[in-house]
Amino acid sequence: MSARTVLQHADISRALTRIAHEILESNRGPDALVILGIPTRGVVLARRVATLVSEISGVDVPVGSLDVTMYRDDLSRNPTRAPAPTSIPARGLDGATVVLVDDVLYSGRTIRAALDALGDIGRPRAVRLAALVDRGHRELPIRPDFVGKNLPSAPSERIYVRLEDVDGEESVTIEQGGA
Amino acid sequence: MRHLLSTRDLSRDAAIHILDVAEDMAQTQTREVRKLPTLRGKTVVNLFFEDSTRTRISFEAAAKRLSADVINFSAKGSSVSKGESLKDTAQTLEEMGADAVVIRHGASGAPHTLAASGWIDAGIVNAGDGTHEHPTQALLDAFTIRRRLHGDVSRGRGLDGITVAIVGDILHSRVARSNVWLLSALGARTVFVGPPTLVPTHLDGWPADVSYDLDATIAASPDVVMMLRIQTERMNDAYFPNPREYARRWGLDDERLARLRPDTIVMHPGPMNRGLEISSRAADSPRSTVREQVANGVSARMAVLYLLLSGERED
Numbered sequence: 001m002s003a004r005t006v007l008q009h010a011d012i013s014r015a016l017t018r019i020a021h022e023i024l025e026s027n028r029g030p031d032a033l034v035i036l037g038i039p040t041r042g043v044v045l046a047r048r049v050a051t052l053v054s055e056i057s058g059v060d061v062p063v064g065s066l067d068v069t070m071y072r073d074d075l076s077r078n079p080t081r082a083p084a085p086t087s088i089p090a091r092g093l094d095g096a097t098v099v100l101v102d103d104v105l106y107s108g109r110t111i112r113a114a115l116d117a118l119g120d121i122g123r124p125r126a127v128r129l130a131a132l133v134d135r136g137h138r139e140l141p142i143r144p145d146f147v148g149k150n151l152p153s154a155p156s157e158r159i160y161v162r163l164e165d166v167d168g169e170e171s172v173t174i175e176q177g178g179a
Numbered sequence: 180m181r182h183l184l185s186t187r188d189l190s191r192d193a194a195i196h197i198l199d200v201a202e203d204m205a206q207t208q209t210r211e212v213r214k215l216p217t218l219r220g221k222t223v224v225n226l227f228f229e230d231s232t233r234t235r236i237s238f239e240a241a242a243k244r245l246s247a248d249v250i251n252f253s254a255k256g257s258s259v260s261k262g263e264s265l266k267d268t269a270q271t272l273e274e275m276g277a278d279a280v281v282i283r284h285g286a287s288g289a290p291h292t293l294a295a296s297g298w299i300d301a302g303i304v305n306a307g308d309g310t311h312e313h314p315t316q317a318l319l320d321a322f323t324i325r326r327r328l329h330g331d332v333s334r335g336r337g338l339d340g341i342t343v344a345i346v347g348d349i350l351h352s353r354v355a356r357s358n359v360w361l362l363s364a365l366g367a368r369t370v371f372v373g374p375p376t377l378v379p380t381h382l383d384g385w386p387a388d389v390s391y392d393l394d395a396t397i398a399a400s401p402d403v404v405m406m407l408r409i410q411t412e413r414m415n416d417a418y419f420p421n422p423r424e425y426a427r428r429w430g431l432d433d434e435r436l437a438r439l440r441p442d443t444i445v446m447h448p449g450p451m452n453r454g455l456e457i458s459s460r461a462a463d464s465p466r467s468t469v470r471e472q473v474a475n476g477v478s479a480r481m482a483v484l485y486l487l488l489s490g491e492r493e494d
Contacts, residue, residue, distance in 0.1 A: 070207065070217040070245075070485075080180075080490030082196065083203040085334070120212035 003160075007149055007172035012132065012163075015148030016045065019130050020052035022146050027097055030057040032125065034096040036066045038114055039084035044165045045132055046101035062089030066100070066121075071113035086117075093122030099146075103161040105131035108142035133172055135159055180486040182294045182303040185312040186361040191337060194321070194364050199334050201322050201475070201482035208244070208478065218247035221278040221488050226268070227306070228254040228284045233449060234306050234316075237473070238281045241480035247488070250275070265289065269298040277301045279487055287311035302487040310351050316448055317357035319479040321365055323468050324403055326475070327444050339366035344396050345387075346372040346429060347407030347456055348418070350379055354407060354448050359387045372396050373429060376418040393429050397438050404439065405446040406431050406457045426455050436461045444468055 007015070027033055030053060037046025043065040050063035069075075069083040100114055111129060118127060130146035135153040149172070153159060156177040164170045186194070207215055223242040225235050235251065242249045252272070254260060259268060272280060279302045282290045287309030294303040307313040325333045328341070343362055349355045349371045359369045363386035370388045371378055378389055390396045397404070409425060419425045426432065431445065436458065439445070445457075445467045453459050462469055 067203070070203075070215045075217065075489040078490065080486055083200060083485075085203060086206060116216065120207075120215075121210050 003173045003175045005171050005173050006151060007133075009170040012148070012170055012172065015132060016048050017052055019146045019148060020049050020056055023049070023053055023099055023128070023130070024057055026128070026145065030054075030059040030061050032096045033061045033099065034089055034091070034093060034124070035061060035063045035099045035101060036088075037063070038100060038102045038110060039065055039067050041103040041161055041163055041166055042101045044163050045103060045130075046099075049099075049101055049130065062091055064089045066114055066117055068110055068113035068117050071116045073109060073113070086121075088121055093118065093124045096122075096124045097126045097128065098124040099128045099130055101130045103132050103163075104159050105129070105134045105142075105144050105147075106137055108138045108140035111142050112140050132161060133159060180302075180483075182290075183314055183483050183487065184290050184294060184303065184305045186314045186317045186357045186364070187312070189314075189361065189364055191364045191366070194318075194361055195335060195337060197318055197479070197482050197486065198322050198325060200485060201318070201479045202334055204481040204485070205475065205478040208474075214244055214246060216246050217485060218242070218245040218488050221247045222250060222276055223247045223279045223281060223484065223488075224250045224252055224272050224275075224277040224301075225306075226252045226272070226280050226282045228259065228282075228289070229307070230255070231283055231307065233473075234283065237476045238304075238306060238315075238480050238484075240477045241484055244477065245481055245484060247278075247484065250277070265293065266296065266298050269293055269296065273299040273301070279304060279484060281306045283307045285309055304483060304487065307353055309353070310356075311353055312357045313353040314357050314361075315476070315480050315483055316354050317361040318483070319472060319476040320354075320358055320405065320446060320448070321361050322479050323446065323472050323475045324367075324444065326471075327468065328402075337365040337367075338362060341402040342368045342370065342399075343403040343405060344370045344372050344390075344401040345405045345407065346393060346396075346431070348377045348409055348413060349373050349407070350377045350418075351410065351413065352407050358405070359385055363387075370396055370401065374419050374425070393431075393435065394438075397435055400440045401443060402440075403444050403446060404431065405448075406451075406461075408448065408450065409452055409456050411452075422455055430454075430456050430458070431461045432458045433460045436464065439466070442466075446472060448472065 035046050035050045037043035050061050053061045064087045067084040067086045069081050128145040131144045132148040134147045135151045158175045160173045281304045283306040289308050290305035345355050372390045
């Protein structure tokens, strides 16, 4: 099994900074922005993006987490998943521009579940999608608005995002699957 | 999880996991839309051989909030009253495509029989069997205690070091039995309190202490006082002289309420006999969790149904 590092610590930081700028640019400022991460690593990334957006704009941007476990369409195909907490900022989602943040965008099914979950919580004015890595192979008509790195990959390959706060190191690697 | 038959076979980790999932379920119940699509297409049968409106509607609400289809089967006025055996009933439900069966039965061990029989492939949830167990009641009680103790930071925690006094008819109580095992797994100490006629004589191997004196127990300052319902059908069986005497010695009246530590919580599984085992003031006081227990019951049962019905089947 061969592992190849695609993004290193500094690359990840740069990508997140660029995403933060792009979010502010497309939203024409920090107004009504809410940044929501999808557990587990999306939440860590969302917090970092929110901090960067707040620093750049000088306005505190609310950040939270959105668990999509209960909305997945593959619950009976996999071992039971433990749900993770959802925390929605006090302002709610009505009228907000919600930016969903996930680590790897793949089939798009997680995002489909996230959109359903959002609909049950409130009515955002718009929903955008940010992903640290887009590895392709979409199974649904979903595309990201902000991407850290486009990473063409074979379905047999596996992509690992490791983040300081969760894994104690910071990298994105691609590994040959099989076995 | 394949079945939920008793709390006795739950490890500490398994119990905390269920409570944590219940915490997630409770959180979804504060949303604008409280219905989750999680168990769409699954069928849950409530098979009730004994009347229990509260437990049945709680399970029904839990299944519906998860988008499962619910079929209520009560023994009264059904094929069972015409003499159908449990086996035939089970096989009928199997053919109707039940994914989970929530069973309440007057005979201890009926859910176990159903789970072990091979008559039916569905996951079995014990909703009270005879004088044996009522595991979801114990789960919702533990969940309620944990939330009162730890609030928003309950996840991952047990109930270590607290003392729970369970007061009343221990002898016939499946609530007491389920609670004692779960509380012990979570690190809490249980004291059974009641008249000697209503406390089992052989408690070897049960992780509980026994007291026949409610006032002494209150003086020892328990963290939780859980009052059990005195079943009116027992009153004629000479377990105690009369309801007034029971209320005077083992009821949580206003005077005993005043002697509780300020942060001791008062629980009751319902339905309450106000003025008998619990006074109205005790039942309606801020320390009472009676209404929280009802809401938490739905969350705990959602967690159990989710863990039973999602995921690949492992046999």
